[in-house]
Amino acid sequence: EAQVTQNPRYLITVTGKKLTVTCSQNMNHEYMSWYRQDPGLGLRQIYYSMNVEVTDKGDVPEGYKVSRKEKRNFPLILESPSPNQTSLYFCASSLSCIGGDTDTQYFGPGTRLTVL
């Protein structure tokens, strides 16, 4: 089954404790990205990756890191989480960044992160 998986689904942590949210896709997609969803703001892109070893900042990259060592995985790293990073995080992947019927973005189920 084609899917994007994220782990963990829920996480409560404390300020400053490094954490990693994993994302994996089984569709051989080149394009992957991370979004955060906050009430009244919709989803905003944090980082994206066009291919292996190619990553770039989205709209809200501060406080986050990513890596793309393999095509299927795109982990999101919070080196020193702060309460303003409490949010719902979504990973997404697509064949490329063109869009449309054959190139839609598939979203993972989301990771709800609370930073105390």
Added chain:
Amino acid sequence: GEDVEQSLFLSVREGDSSVINCTYTDSSSTYLYWYKQEPGAGLQLLTYIFSNMDMKQDQRLTVLLNKKDKHLSLRIADTQTGDSAIYFCAGTGNTGKLIFGQGTTLQVKP
């Protein structure tokens, strides 16, 4: 940069039609999308429209695009309680990112 705006809430009665509206600022989006998010779930692509189209119909869903006014709408015919969710419109910015509106919460009353 691109900005996408939606009203935050819509309430309808079961069986009625729902119309969710969206306005955007950047006309360079090649595709415009509608996503559905049910409580506690991820985003599900409902439908999309290519920017050179005015209308697209898919079963109970009708998407209308007015490029002159930069207005996109999603009409759901015969709305059911299972349609209760948050609906996001999104355009494609450069670099392939999706630019989302704030989301419209659709409440369907029996």
